[in-house]
Amino acid sequence: YDGKQKPGTIVIDTNRRFLFLVGANGTARRYGVGVGKEGFEWTGTERISRKSEWPTWIPPEEMKIRVKAKEGRILPDRMEGGPDNPLGARAMYLGSSLYRIHGTNQPWTIGSAVSSGCIRMRNEDVVDLYERVKVGTKVVVM
Numbered sequence: 001y002d003g004k005q006k007p008g009t010i011v012i013d014t015n016r017r018f019l020f021l022v023g024a025n026g027t028a029r030r031y032g033v034g035v036g037k038e039g040f041e042w043t044g045t046e047r048i049s050r051k052s053e054w055p056t057w058i059p060p061e062e063m064k065i066r067v068k069a070k071e072g073r074i075l076p077d078r079m080e081g082g083p084d085n086p087l088g089a090r091a092m093y094l095g096s097s098l099y100r101i102h103g104t105n106q107p108w109t110i111g112s113a114v115s116s117g118c119i120r121m122r123n124e125d126v127v128d129l130y131e132r133v134k135v136g137t138k139v140v141v142m
Contacts, residue, residue: 001028010139017111034109034120046094048137054081055091089123090130
């Protein structure tokens with residue numbers, strides 16, 4: 001790793017679709033990710049504000065309206081955590097935003113621009129990252 005961020009920082013390169021957990025001595029652990037689709041891209045700096053194992057998914061009203069209009073599907077008001085939940089095995093919430101780094105029950109989407117702004121990881125990768133970081137960890141999305 002040859003960037004400017006300190007060890008322990010998460011850096012998400014949305015163009016290359018990789019998440020890096022910066023280590024010591026110019027190293028980083030690299031994970032493949034899915035990122036926001038066209039119109040849902042974003043950049044900035046946040047901190048992990050909360051962590052959750054097998055999180056409950058509560059789709060925002062805007063998402064429910066958008067999906068119904070575009071795809072004709074009706075999203076649930078709430079979905080408890082578990083293997084069928086789109087947030088996957090773990091979620092790390094980013095500041096007070098609606099965005100999260102989370103797992104997915106659709107691992108074939110990793111490497112694509114597919115989400116409504118969240119960062120998706122394979123479940124085994126998000127579990128690994130979840131165990132390595134703490135609430136308060138700096139996250140840089142570029």
